[in-house]
Amino acid sequence: MKKILLLGSGELGKEFAISAQRLGCDIIACDSYPNAPAMQVADCFKVFDMLDPNKLKDAVKEFNPDFIVPEIEAIRTQELLKLEEQGFNIVPSARAVNLTMNRDEIRNRATALGIRTAKYEYASNIKELIAATQKIGFPCIVKPVMSSSGKGQTKLYGENNVENAWDEAARNMRGDRAKVIVEEFIVFNxxxxxxxxxxxxxxxxxxxxxxxxxxxxxxxxxxxxxxxxxxxxxxxxxxxxxxxxxxxxxxxxxxxxxxxxxxxxxxxxxxxxxxxxxxxxxxxxxxxxxxxxxxxxELPIPNILLLRKGYSTVIKAGDDMPKNSKYEIKGLEKALLINNVDVRIFGKSKAWPGRRLGVILSSEKENGEAAKKFISIVKSK
Ligand SMILES: Nc1ncnc2c1ncn2[C@@H]1O[C@H](COP(=O)(O)OP(=O)(O)OP(=O)(O)O)[C@@H](O)[C@H]1O
Ligand SMILES: [Mg+2]
The missing domain is CATH 3.30.470.20 (ATP-grasp fold, B domain)
Known part of the structure; x- marks a missing residue:
């Protein structure tokens, strides 16, 4: 039986753990808080700060897993490079995990490989940011080099809000590097x-x-x-x-x-x-x-078939949800009456404004949206 140490136990980790359980793997789900979604379906769990290199190393030594599978970016990835050198199997590779957690590093790789991206500049303080936005032009997007889910991003339409964009990025950047990327705004279809x-x-x-x-x-x-x-x-x-x-x-x-x-x-x-x-x-x-x-x-994947078309839309707590509230998801009995609709509830114990709590899966946008109208998230005791 293969032992998998899952670093990050959110909704994606939970579904991965379910897939792994089905093939008989042993899953240890890790995160910084107890009862995280993947922990609810794992063989065992461990709560610790994955940005702490010693704690990360200790967890790996304690379980001695066949595979280490990062599910989130907030991990001390330099430690993963060392663990890989010692023979541990990091998925997909320590290099991939390390480069992709930093927007500047993956962007530099893309450029070195000749891949076209939006025009970009980096800045490490407000003065540099002003210069960078002038080089790129407006509109542009300012993002912390370490962040996800749009956190700390600002779209700038002109010179006025550059300082606010820096503050917003600085407030939301993960890690210890005060650095942002300024990207040309791409008008995409x-x-x-x-x-x-x-x-x-x-x-x-x-x-x-x-x-x-x-x-x-x-x-x-x-x-x-x-x-x-x-x-x-x-x-x-x-x-x-x-x-x-x-x-x-x-x-x-x-x-x-x-x-x-x-x-x-x-x-x-x-x-x-x-x-x-x-x-x-x-x-x-x-x-x-x-x-x-x-x-x-390394199991075979003879084919990947699209069996039917599908649509998914997220269930998020509203802006009026007080921080760290217990909550209930209401309306499933009506939403699930609609044909070809399914729901995944992640099982997060607390909600806050904008926190993703579930997803609706459906055959089309119309029935998915109709189901979503029945769903509400209410604070509970
Ligand atoms: N240069 C750009 N031009 C136009 N839109 C952009 C640009 N950069 C980002 N966006 C918009 O913002 C979204 C999030 O940006 P990005 O994927 O870089 O950040 P993220 O925080 O990693 O988001 P996620 O974790 O959700 O993927 C993009 O999917 C796109 O809709
Ligand atoms: Mg993205």
């Missing part, structure tokens, strides 16, 4: 995630592209298949292959692109299942979690 599976014994496989929309940099809805012409799809697949080959290792990657009339522009990538890929729980013969697991266990 749509954005996609291309789930890319890198295997040890077999070629790189691609899922059918997933369209998605984001609000303030955070995932709102996704759907699969996404209507794309062959030329654009080839471009996206080629770029995904180049960058995932460079990062190395085995597993699934969620490669994000902006889609324009005649080209796709690489944005960023996750070296793990992607939140927009939750739709594959409804659509594919093997969902993104099954694929990640098979790739790391």
């Amino acid at each position: 749509s954005e996609i995630t291309l789930l890319t599976v890198k295997q040890k014994k077999g070629e790189t496989l691609f899922c059918s592209p997933i369209g998605h929309t984001q609000s303030e940099g955070d995932y709102i809805e996704s759907w699969q298949p996404f209507d794309i012409n062959e030329d654009l799809l080839n471009q996206a697949q080629n770029i995904s292959k180049v960058i995932t080959d460079d990062l190395g290792g085995y597993g699934i990657f969620g490669v994000e692109f902006f889609v324009l009339e005649n080209e796709v522009i690489f944005s960023e990538l996750s070296p793990r299942p992607h939140d927009t890929g939750m739709v594959t729980m409804f659509t594919q013969n093997l969902n993104e979690f099954d694929l990640h697991l098979r790739a790391l266990l």
